[in-house]
Amino acid sequence: MGIQERKEREKQEMRELILQTARQVFIEEGYEKTSIRTIADRIEYSPATIYLYYKDKDQLLFAIHELGFDALLASFQTLQEIADPLERFRQLGHRYVQFAINNPEMYDLMFISYSPMNALEKAQEGSTWDCGYQSFHTLCSIIQENMDQGLLRTNDLYVTALSVWSFVHGLACLHIRNRLKAFPEHLNTQQLMDQSLDLLITSLKV
Amino acid sequence: MGIQERKEREKQEMRELILQTARQVFIEEGYEKTSIRTIADRIEYSPATIYLYYKDKDQLLFAIHELGFDALLASFQTLQEIADPLERFRQLGHRYVQFAINNPEMYDLMFISYSPMNALEKAQEGSTWDCGYQSFHTLCSIIQENMDQGLLRTNDLYVTALSVWSFVHGLACLHIRNRLKAFPEHLNTQQLMDQSLDLLITSLKV
């Protein structure tokens, strides 16, 4: 029975077509213009068809947000090449913030928008945010290495990791949601972020 | 000509009625259900009437977000009673995060939603975010006092203030947008936030 296999394959291909098209629309046109109808238009299918492959918009956006995490984790990949743990730590923060600046819409979807978390809630009772947790684990590992070598003033891994994440996320969030540019001092956000990051590392350093 | 004065008064009263009703809907029903039609229903006027008093929804939400800042700044008011600068510093952070936890929808509107910043942009070229800047100034003052007494390791006021703000905002943001509760470890968010805040202050301390 090759027909069932072919049909299954075609179904997956259609799912992928929808996802990739949705990702494209999302990146090119932004969150707001990423409507079911816009995506449907691009693939030349009716809006209702999308609902045969994704339960609702939140589920589709969840799939897009996972692609975002692929890219973020990829940018973390080469961190192991950095020998100095403290420099590796700083670079992690830097790349995180840089990702947010370079891919604001995607960062927004991954870390700010309600949508993917709604999808998670609707999926099953007590389902976990795997890709988010995976990124958090990268941060934990690097902090642990710094702690092991006695480079930090803190000793609580979890609290330190959450603090660092909050810090870089806060920076990213304020920037993306236009809370910095509305200030009287018109400052170089990029430079200011680097300075803040330096301050954080310096403060945590022993 | 008392008629013109009465008309002007009535106009202001109507504006206030719309604003207060909008605030009520916003707090009681949340951001999502705060539609022009919902507000119009409550005051028993047609939706179009609201547009005679507020240019668009962003402008109305901006007015609501200003009410939020009134409340936030009010919670900062009694900080001067705290003699110890470092403790005052910690309390500021604590009250900020507490405000976010207790008034998630309002915090969201004030610091996360695009809406009020859109209103600001549409208003005039180069108009500033006064209420946001005022809160930031409170933070700056307290940090300055700590610096003056040589209590901090840092010396750049602006960068330190932005870092602290990013930190507490990041915490608030992750919490409100459900990025913490999706983690395997089901932790007491409140307690974790307090610990993180302590870590920040300790790290900045000389």
Add this chain to the structure above:
DNA sequence: TTTATTTACTAAACACTGTTCATTAAATTT
């Protein structure tokens, strides 16, 4: 007081949104 004008308000429409469902047409199985 009657006429003219300004003011306040609204019904209805426009262009969107996510989502559902009965119906149709094609592919597959019997």
Add this chain to the structure above:
DNA sequence: AAATTTAATGAACAGTGTTTAGTAAATAAA
């Protein structure tokens, strides 16, 4: 060749922010 399963859609529903032409009341002018 007939019956059944599958895939796709048109059309609708209920909602959104916003605009505009038209109405009725209040005010000003004659």
